[in-house]
Amino acid sequence: MASGSVSITIKLFSALREALGESEFELAISDISQASAQLDVAAIKALLSQRGAAWKEALNQPNLVHALNHKVVFTDAVVSEGDELAFFPPMTGG
């Protein structure tokens, strides 16, 4: 991995996947300064929100859930090279 560059996998499910028309893609953050000082979930959300109004709205729903490497986390969770970050609405299993 190049210095200052991070690549992560983004996954979207359910209504988010539908609203944004994507289910999975690689996100390469070539210049860490694109994001805030700390590369956390909040920073990734801010970065993706720049993709347009639909992204901004979808990623800023009050009940949005974020899972980092298959575990639900808060927005202050730090994201690293190779991580898998998923966004989705509240789960309705069972």
Next chain:
Amino acid sequence: MASGSVSITIKLFSALREALGESEFELAISDISQASAQLDVAAIKALLSQRGAAWKEALNQPNLVHALNHKVVFTDAVVSEGDELAFFPPMTGG
């Protein structure tokens, strides 16, 4: 039924049945005055306790259960002609 005479079915289960060597018999109380004024479960117990030490001991265990017509009752339940009265230790179903 003859005036002043009552016939009931007595049933015994589990350790009581074993200790007393009987599982079921008819009890005819020809003279109600044999029992106390009120013919209740306590009166029947008192009557049966006269059959000997084994009966007295078995029927006066602190955790004895009495069921009148298939329903657990206290000793003040009134017994009538044709009733079925059962004595047994605490139940252990399931």
Next chain:
Amino acid sequence: MSVALQSEAIDVAAEYTQLVGDRPGAAVVTFTGYVRDHSDQHAVTELELEHYPEMARKVLSDLGQLAAERFGLRNWRIVHRFGLLAVSETIVWVGAVADHRGEAISACELIMDTLKTDAPFWKREQGPAGEQWVASRDSDIARRARWQSGEAQ
């Protein structure tokens, strides 16, 4: 909505199929009890279940109806065995069908907790140390009491 008292082993799969029918309710909970190879203190090789047939049928029927009313069950079934049972054999099977899982779970729990102390069955264990009647357990009496105090729901 029925009770069975039987000496034969319980056919769990057949009971389940019968319970849920063609259009199952949303939530189905079953409980199956088996003979253990030990009690609190000693090894057990066989269990003898004495019962009071007429009263057992009445108590279990009333209990199923109580649970059905309290938890709005669509269907329920209680099967209890009597006679001589080997280790690992079925003793009791309870099934409850409801619209929501909480109701089906609570109904099954109420039925089992009440059945332990209120259904006229008496267990006699047989083992290397001889035979003995099983005493009622304080924990069973306490679990039964929760339903009357309103602590459980």
Next chain:
Amino acid sequence: MSVALQSEAIDVAAEYTQLVGDRPGAAVVTFTGYVRDHSDQHAVTELELEHYPEMARKVLSDLGQLAAERFGLRNWRIVHRFGLLAVSETIVWVGAVADHRGEAISACELIMDTLKTDAPFWKREQGPAGEQWVASRDSDIARRARWQSGEAQ
């Protein structure tokens, strides 16, 4: 002590037989969830279950292990479906084997209550009125919270 994610219908009888094995524990509790023909407001003709496979497997495995440790289970199994499901089809099956009934019942309840809100599945109902994603229920969130507050046991 395993999890299955599958698109095929759940074979409840086969799952049960596999769960209890040759020498069953004393208490076996199962929960089966079926697709209902209605939701809170409207008729439902089909249910589509989207899932996040890797996370679902991890969440359900962790949940089974948590329940096993907390309630001393001898065995457990969680089967969850995904894909397109017709009314009256199985959605989920949970089985728990323990030495005592209270443990098996509580384990099954903990697993179901947690799975509803924490397992990455999303339901989309299809009916005469069109399609719509199912919103999470306040009652499910409340049941889930009981286990964290220590209210449930």
